[in-house]
Amino acid sequence: MAELQKDFLFILIKSLTTSEKRQFKLFVNRLGINVDAKFLLLFSEMDKMKEYDENIVIEKKISTKQQLSNLKAHLYKQILVSLRMNPSHQNYRIQLREQLDFANILYQKGLYKQALKILDKTKQTALELDEKSIASEIIDLEKVIESQFITRSIEGRADELIRQSKAISKQNQYTTDLSNLSLKLYSEMLTHGYVKNDEDRQKILEIFNTQIRNIKPVKLNFTEKLWYYKAHVWKNQLFQDYKYTLKYAYLWVDLFHQNPEMIFSHPVWYIKGNTYLLKILFLYGNIDVLEKHFKNFNDTVSSQNFAQNENLQSLIFLTYSNTLMNIHFIKGEFFTGTKLIPEIELKMEKLRDKIDEHHFMILYLKMAAMLFGSKKYRESIHYSMKIIESKGNVQEDLLFHTRILILMSKHESGNDEDYDEFIKATLKFALKMKKPEAFHFESIDFFKNLNNLVLSKRQEAFEAFDQKLELFSKNEYYRRSLLYIDIHGWVKSKVQHVDVIEIIKQKVKYKRK
Template sequence: MAELHKDFLFVLVKSLTTSEKRQFRLYVNRLGINADAKFLLLFSEIEKMKEYDESCIIEKKISTKQQLSNLKAHLYKQILVSLRLNPSHQNSRIQLREQLDFANILYQKGLYKQALKILDKTKQSALQLDEKTIASEIIDLEKVIESQFITRSIAGRADELIRQSTEISKQNHYATELSNLSLKLYSEMLTHGYVKNDEDRQEIMNLFNAQIRKINFDRLNFTEKLWYFKAHVWKNQLFQDYKYTLKYAFQWVDLFHKNPEMILSHPVWYIKGNTYLLKILFLYGNIDILESSFREFNERVHSSGFVQNENLQSLIFLTHYNTLMNIYFVKGEFFSGSKLIPEIELKMEKLKDKIDEHHFMILYLKMAAMFFGSKKFKDSIRYSSKIIGSKANVQEDLLFHTRILILMAKYESGNDEDYDEFIKSTSAFVRKMKKPDEFHSESITFFKSLNALTPDQQTDSFRKFDARLEKFADNEYYRRSLLYIDIHGWVKSRIRNVDVIEIIKEKVKYKRRK
């Protein structure tokens, strides 16, 4: 898990691959004057450390305490320069900027024709890749050069540059408006969660319409269309409107499939689009389309032509294993799914500095739910405890549903030694929630009374709670709550005295018939 208090230089050094370390040493020794440079000694010392220890660096007289900060900053910069030169980190954006830098150097030397030739070629590439920000910078430099280097074609060139500049300015305006809207909606989802009433819905709708009505979709290029689809996905996520979330998530991914060259330029957004598409297919429960889309995603991101780096590996890891576990959940194959957990945890350890704690907590909740379905209730409670015991800033809904899962596991296992105490702490947690609602309070009331009832009374209590859950399921604002943990399926399994897996399999058959 990424920890902000960790030393940035230490994390960067530890992230380097063997080939990157080798290239760094070749880079700093290229002139033969850095063999004993202090920053290289610092690099070697940090490379050997398991945990960052500043006192060890000072004791070995690599640096004084007063000089260490500057030495670390210098080493950090040199590593970044070395990485920038590494072919594995080259992408179209870096290459375009490199060409722009070359043109600037030629211009400063007074070699105008050479600079203009590079700029024209680079501009065409930037426009093809829809890199309008770089294209705009190129046109600005072309204007500067053309105003100093007089040619007979200046009149035509001036008109052409004005037209291109005006068009790119409009496109950048669209991109700014849509990216601002998308970011605002994403922020709403992270900070306040899904809309819980008509007032919240109207507030989001007003925000959305104020921006989206200014946009003419037919005039959008690739990047603006991408932001357009993102905005619609996040708006419909907030509304829990899965039909339209699916529609725009599909259009998001399909935009890349229609423009495959853009996958290389924007691999992160290709992965993110698939993440939302696969997630919404899981919520729909359509296992056939989910599995086929999952196969297509894996084939694409593991193909030889797909960009590979640490950031993308962590995103692919999250999408792959979250979806794989979701497939096991939909099918009710908890025993098979639980066998994945050691493999997932091993990869989590390797990526701990690249993934934020919230995503790790989601994985732990799925592991806990997988163990619950496998009837390994002790393990389910243990993994759930990782979440409620975390010091990370975990979403309230995630913490609440984790607590519900613990109560379900305690009930099923008969491990009720601290059941009442845990109920009290959960009740206190609900009272402190920013937006507690009826579902939260009724769930606590149900579990609170359960332990004191006779078996017959418990069955009656399950029936009454099932009726309440049916009403919650019909309410669009509660729908999401019933999907974190399938408490409704568990309640039905207790009423019918069957395994919860049977309830899940019935749902899958129903979805396939539809």
């Protein structure tokens, strides 16, 4: 994730493009500020640094230690003001708020008719873009003006504003309830992971039903429908109910395709919707459908009309990289997939301050799994250890399955130098998990016993564990556990005496005309 111990101002300066730095200096000069102004000197010095060092700033007498905090705050604000004026960062929300600011200025000068004219035009645009929060602010200002200045511009003006205010208030309530629900479910997923028993399931159902029971989908506009579909996606993800996750992920993405103008108004949620859709299609293993939607996604986000900024580029990178590796996984194209790793790592390094730690670890796990499939066990362990040694907040399930992948790699490579110690460490980790399950301990026992068996007995151990995994796969609460790392596919390959790639190819589903 973005390294919070780093200086925020330094990170902001390092994120600036060459053109943004040039614009900032022009902006400062336009203000008539002396070129030797301290905050400009601070900007130039920090721009030269590879790592932020406060001592350099003080040694060069740009600022005293006592004044530095205020100077940095002033520079931070001036950079943001400059960026706000940059055309590349302009979007309809900034433009709507700018018009609202203009109307406020005109109102304060007593130019009521001019203010109302701007407000009416801006309100119509806000309603067309389903930006009801801004529309609500506009109506509030219209009420203030109308209560002080009788314009007589429209007959029944008061009744019209009251009607609009009530309608938007109702829609905003829907949005608030649904967005709160979606956020709560998303928080449950990140904090506690997927439901592991009936008690967990009942808890999520109570959270969901309390908020959703009063919502009538037919009355929802674009934004409310978007939150409605998100809530259903996250609920079904928690339940590991992929049939309904797929259904609502489709509805989420299709909502944008039915309202194409919203793709460019809400690009983040368009990307996120596709992220979930492509992930669920991967879990279903239907390669034709996955590749079709992947192409549609790439065509859209690379089009000229699609907004381009650092945040969107990092989200697109995550969706693109994860999906591309998933496609290679489905096809069993491990050797081809490993060729993607250097390019993905290079991009990861560039986006290190914009991507959270968890998403980095997901990419590392996929790299490790890809290398395992390519029989590059040493490299697989190397990438797996990046996850184990991470200091970030990584999900327990991901950490456990990374350990399983390491044990698989150690077994295949014959590298049992610290095998027993690693088994003990994995057991210790499982015991500290919030909700360890039978699957975790059965897996540990399997690897623990496997290393102590003579070669003639190992086949029997694989066959016995294969039967246990079959039982786990039929239990809806263990389903997710078997998807992180395809331990079941690996075990089956040992039972059937074939390469694991052959097992994976057996699972691929094609839909041909």
